[in-house]
Amino acid sequence: MQEHEKKVLEKRKQDAAIKTMYYNRYFMIRYVTVFFLVINLNWVAILYLMDSPTMMLIPCLLLVFAIRAMWEQYTMYTKDQKKARYTKYFHWTSMVINLVIIILVIFQQHQSLFPFIKMSLAGTITVISIQLIGLLLSSLVLVKLKKINLKKDKQYKRVKHYLASIKL
Incomplete structure (x- = not known):
């Protein structure tokens, strides 16, 4: 192999x-988002199988x-990092829906959202625990995400350290 x-x-x-170091800043975020995706996919499937099509709207x-x-996370494999807008929106939406569901459970209005869970104390505690x-x-x-946007995350420090070391 020649020098060039x-x-x-x-x-x-x-x-x-x-690129990998920048991409790994979002490692935990990607896995939590996939976890929520799988949970909601299962929730949709269960509601579909239980003939609750109107309640499928939320999941x-x-x-x-x-x-x-x-998709936004997938496109972040680059040196030019953009803010993760859609990821932020998703997690805010998820938090709001979790809070609404907790309120519905407290007032015993969750049976149509979770027809597969018996309306009892154990069922109520289970649903609230999952939402929490x-x-x-x-x-x-x-x-x-806030730490990443402010460039105060540990991985960003590693990236900067690596960039400084390769310029020597």
Whole structure:
């Protein structure tokens, strides 16, 4: 391999490493979003199988937002990082819906949303617990997104350190 080819190969490796480092800033966010996508997909399937088509609107809406957020995450494999607008919108929407569902559960109005869960104390606690976990995960994602936007996340510091080391 000639010297010129080695330099080109090294440059490609560095570019790929930089893109990957920037992309990994959103690692946790991508997995939480996929988790919500799968949960909502299952919720839609269960409601469909239980003949509750009118209640499928909420998880279908969340699915659409989750798919758009996942597409946005997919397109972030680049050095030029943009703000994750759709991911932020998805997690805000998810938090609002989780809060609304908690309120509905408290007032015993959740049977049509979760016809597969018995309206009892255990069922109520289960639904509220699941919604609280969703709230916690979405709030963690929003905190992480804010850190990324302010360039105060650990991965960004690693990227800057790497960029400084390859310029030596």
